Amino acid sequence: MLSKGLIKLVNSLDNKKYRQIHKLFIAEGTKLVNDLIKLEAPIKTIISTSNIERCNQSIEYIQCNSWELEKISFLKTSPEIIALVDIIENDFNINDLPGKLSIGLDSIQDPGNMGTIIRLANWFGIENILCSNDCVDNYNPKVVQASMGALIRVKVHYIDLPDTINELIKFPDYQINGTFMNGECIYSSNLQSNGLIVMGNEGKGISEMVERLVTKRISIPTFSDKFNGAESLNVGVATGIIISEFTRQININNPRK
C-alpha cells in the first residue's frame, strides 16, 4: 500500500519546480530501472508490483498493487516498477570543454528529441551537452524514458548559451559548428574534435544570437531527386548523422571498435 504522501510526491515530479525542490526524478519500467541499478545510479526508492531482490541496502523498497502503480505512472502502459532517483548536480567548468567535442542545444523543446540526443552523446562518448536555459528539462519523465540509462552518464548543463559560447571561442582553435540548410557539406568539410556542435530548435533552427557566434556552418546534404524544400530531418536524427560523421573523421586513423 502506498502512502498518500508518496503518491503526492511522485505525482509532483512531473513538474520541474517540484523535481528541483525534492532533488528527485522518476524512472519507469523494468529495463530502465535495471539499467540504472547496473549503472549504480543514486536510486532512493523502488516501487514495484512484485517482490524484487533487495540488492542495495541504501535503497528503500516498496511493494504495491498494479492499480496503485498505474495511478502514479506517467506512462500510457503502466510499468511494473518505478524508481525515485536523486538528481545529480553536474558542476559546469568551461575549462573541461576545450580539446573535445561537445553538443550545444539551442531551445530544443521535444522531450523525445532531448532523450535521443542524450543517448547519442553517450553512445559516441561525448561527455557534455550544453543546453540553453529554455530547452526542455532533462529530468522531465518523457526525456528520462527516451534517454534510457544514458541520462546519468552524460553531463547535461543548463546555461546561457550565447554567453558560454562567447567564452568558448576565446580558447585556441575552438570551433562553434552550427547546422544550417546552407552550410558546408559534412562529408567534404574538415571536422575537428575541438569544438561544439550546435543544433537548433525544431521549428526555428538556431537563434540569431547564437548564429552570429558560429565559426563553421555545416549541413547534411540532401539527395532527394525532386527537392522542393519540403524535405527535412528530425533534429534527433540530424544530430546522430552529424555526430557520426565527426566521430568517423576524428577516429579515421584510430578506430577503437
Add this chain to the structure above:
Amino acid sequence: MLSKGLIKLVNSLDNKKYRQIHKLFIAEGTKLVNDLIKLEAPIKTIISTSNIERCNQSIEYIQCNSWELEKISFLKTSPEIIALVDIIENDFNINDLPGKLSIGLDSIQDPGNMGTIIRLANWFGIENILCSNDCVDNYNPKVVQASMGALIRVKVHYIDLPDTINELIKFPDYQINGTFMNGECIYSSNLQSNGLIVMGNEGKGISEMVERLVTKRISIPTFSDKFNGAESLNVGVATGIIISEFTRQININNPRK
C-alpha cells in the same frame, strides 16, 4: 458545420481496416497540408477553421468551427486544418531494386520511428522501403505526422520480407546488409549501393529468418568510455547514421550537393 457522415468517416480512419476500405488517410496541420498541396498529393477534402484559398478545383473545401475540428483530430493540440488524402497504391516490382539502395524494415512497431525512416529515405533519395507485413501501417495518423510530406514521395511496400529477400539475393552482387551489435564497423566497411539495408524491431532486432539471409553484417561502433551494454540507439537514429554513411561512401567521388 460537419455532417455526421464526414465525422464518422474521419474517425474511422484511425483504423487500418477502414483506411483500406475507403482508400483514404488523414493529414493534419497547416505545415503538413501545405506540403502535400505543394507536392501535388491526391487530396480529396480539406477541412479548415479558416476560409482558405481554393487553389484546386478537384478538392472539396469544407469550413468548420475549431471545436468541430477538435472533435475529429487525432492530435493532442487540435490543428486548424485537416486533409483527407487518397491512398496511393504502389505497385511492387522486384526488378526496380537491383543497382540501387533500398531499406528493409523487419517488424518496426513505433509510428514515430516509421515516420522518421520515411523522411530519411526521402532526404537521401531512397525510393523504396520494404516492410515486413507486421510493421506499423504507413498511413497510421501518427506515421503520417512523423513522416511529413515524405510519405507520398517514397514508395513503402508491405511484403513477405524473407520471401522477397530470397528473390533479391539472386540478382548479381546484391547485398543484404543487416545491422547488428557485432557487425563490421560501418566506417571501415566497404558499403555498396546495390543492396538492401535491413533494420530490425525496436526490442528484438532482426528476426532469425531474415538474419539467415543477411550477406553483410554491419554495426555502428560505440565510443562510450564505460561501455557496459546498456547503451543503445533509437532505430530511427541508427537508420539515419547508417544511410548517411552509405551515401557518403557511394557519393565520395561524385558529390551532388
